[in-house]
Amino acid sequence: MKRDLSQKLAILSDAAKYDASCASSGGQRRDSRDGKGLGSSGGTGICHAYAPDGRCISLLKILMTNFCIYDCAYCINRVSSQVERARFSVDEVVSLTVEFYRRNYIEGLFLSSGIIRSPDDTMADMVRIAKTLRERENFRGYIHLKTIPDAAPELIEQAGLYADRLSINVELPTEAGMTQLAPEKSARGIRKAMADVRVQREASREVTHTGKRKAKFAPAGQSTQMIVGADGADDAAILGNASNLYGNYGLSRVYYSAFSPIPDASKMLPLIRPPLLREHRLYQADWLLRFYGFEVGEIAGDGMLDLEVDPKTAWALQHRESFPVDVNRAGREMLLRVPGFGAKTVSRILDARRHGAVRYEHLVTMGAVMKHAKAFISTPGWSPRGLTDDAALRSRFVKPPEQLSLF
Structure with missing residues (x-):
């Protein structure tokens, strides 16, 4: 026809x-x-x-x-x-x-x-x-x-x-x-x-x-x-x-x-599709590989990505011994591993440190997502205090699917 x-x-x-x-x-x-x-x-x-x-x-x-x-x-x-x-x-x-x-x-x-x-x-x-x-x-x-x-x-x-x-x-x-x-x-x-x-x-x-x-x-x-x-x-x-x-x-x-x-x-094919959240996590992990200095073994060492929290946060929760990070002393590589810190935010922090101490309120204006970052950093006048690595901390990062974002 x-x-x-x-x-x-x-x-x-x-x-x-x-x-x-x-x-x-x-x-x-x-x-x-x-x-x-x-x-x-x-x-x-x-x-x-x-x-x-x-x-x-x-x-x-x-x-x-x-x-x-x-x-x-x-x-x-x-x-x-x-x-x-x-x-x-x-x-x-x-x-x-x-x-x-x-x-x-x-x-x-x-x-x-x-x-x-x-x-x-x-x-x-x-x-x-x-x-x-x-x-x-x-x-x-x-x-x-x-x-x-x-x-x-x-x-x-x-x-x-x-x-x-x-x-x-x-x-x-x-x-x-x-x-x-x-x-x-x-x-x-x-x-x-x-x-x-x-x-x-x-x-x-x-x-x-x-x-x-x-x-x-x-x-x-x-x-x-x-x-x-x-x-x-x-x-x-x-x-x-x-x-x-x-x-x-x-x-x-x-x-x-x-x-x-x-x-x-x-x-030979599966009868159902994998969860779309798995695709989403792979994109997030891909971003970490390309722009944040992570290796595959660090973020997918167990074979599968954590579906409940994003790959960077999952790594931070598994490596609580590396935190809190002193925002005024840590190098770029470690700052990039802080949840809530993007590459642009880290560049702004490094630039601002040349002129004086970076404080909590400065991070907000630099674009840091503080609700994610605050449990993993220390600055003059701020420390995680009672924020610990127990189940309550992990639960803060578990979002309903409709609230997920790529980065």
């Missing part, structure tokens, strides 16, 4: 909802020599992502097609699935993107796809979409392409020249899980593709012998997604893999997506 554009959009935007790796963090408006161009970076199929400065950015998030030659057990679009199928042409995706922007619905495009015919054929069509937007339509908005690791390296290289960000999803945290649930995919091939992207990004920052800078390559970096709860991997394994990806492949972001049961599911 032939479908019109709106019907395709309904099918392929719904099919794209399972990919979490669409935030546009790090995106910048692309230069335009003549000062003209569509889009800026900086209904159906529209998702919202957030830039580092807090701006909400609207993206058209779609699949080019949900046809796929692979049979990954966890995927709703696997070849054996009975879902309704659709496919956009290159010009249809270009037209949708331009028209949505002109109506002020979006500021960019997130494009993924099932694998049709072959990885190379699919990747070539996605590259043509990005190239057409940039060169024919003069589109300067944000473009995020989910690349296919089995595609030819030259195709991924072209993708990076037109897209702001590339993502290559590892999908599952362990090779054992991938072998069991996605045997047609190669963990080694995924890592090689990630390494190639890192090499291309680093090379693009170099200056040629004539003093000119090379063309930008995926300037907003690369990201990936891991499905949580589809296999037996614990939180330590998930975070260990994420730490390796950050360290070895220079990823800008790892996204965590709680497994969602799908129709006609394989018997």
Whole structure:
């Protein structure tokens, strides 16, 4: 049955909802020599992502097609699935993107796809979409392409020249899980593709012998997604893999997506989804790994994260011998481990200490969350006094789910 554009959009935007790796963090408006161009970076199929400065950015998030030659057990679009199928042409995706922007619905495009015919054929069509937007339509908005690791390296290289960000999803945290649930995919091939992207990004920052800078390559970096709860991997394994990806492949972001049961599911998959709170704790732990100097073994030493309290507070409660921290003497590393102290607050404390003693009331104005911090610090005129490490202290940090925050 032939479908019109709106019907395709309904099918392929719904099919794209399972990919979490669409935030546009790090995106910048692309230069335009003549000062003209569509889009800026900086209904159906529209998702919202957030830039580092807090701006909400609207993206058209779609699949080019949900046809796929692979049979990954966890995927709703696997070849054996009975879902309704659709496919956009290159010009249809270009037209949708331009028209949505002109109506002020979006500021960019997130494009993924099932694998049709072959990885190379699919990747070539996605590259043509990005190239057409940039060169024919003069589109300067944000473009995020989910690349296919089995595609030819030259195709991924072209993708990076037109897209702001590339993502290559590892999908599952362990090779054992991938072998069991996605045997047609190669963990080694995924890592090689990630390494190639890192090499291309680093090379693009170099200056040629004539003093000119090379063309930008995926300037907003690369990201990936891991499905949580589809296999037996614990939180330590998930975070260990994420730490390796950050360290070895220079990823800008790892996204965590709680497994969602799908129709006609394989018997290898769980019948229920893991608690969303587990996904939330993984994001909090990821933040500690990237910006607070924690190691995986410190925050997930028992295999699973504490669901009742956030990972930093859980660590502090387990290491009461390290507290209270003297705010006026402790180094940056220890200050970053105080619950309620963010990285900006710690920088303000260190700066203020050069001019005089930091007191309790100063911490409030510096942005510290004192209801979390006060049991773990000492300052002139303040000590934890009766606040101890008994069950009453822990209970102060256990929140109802609706009160949870990411950071």
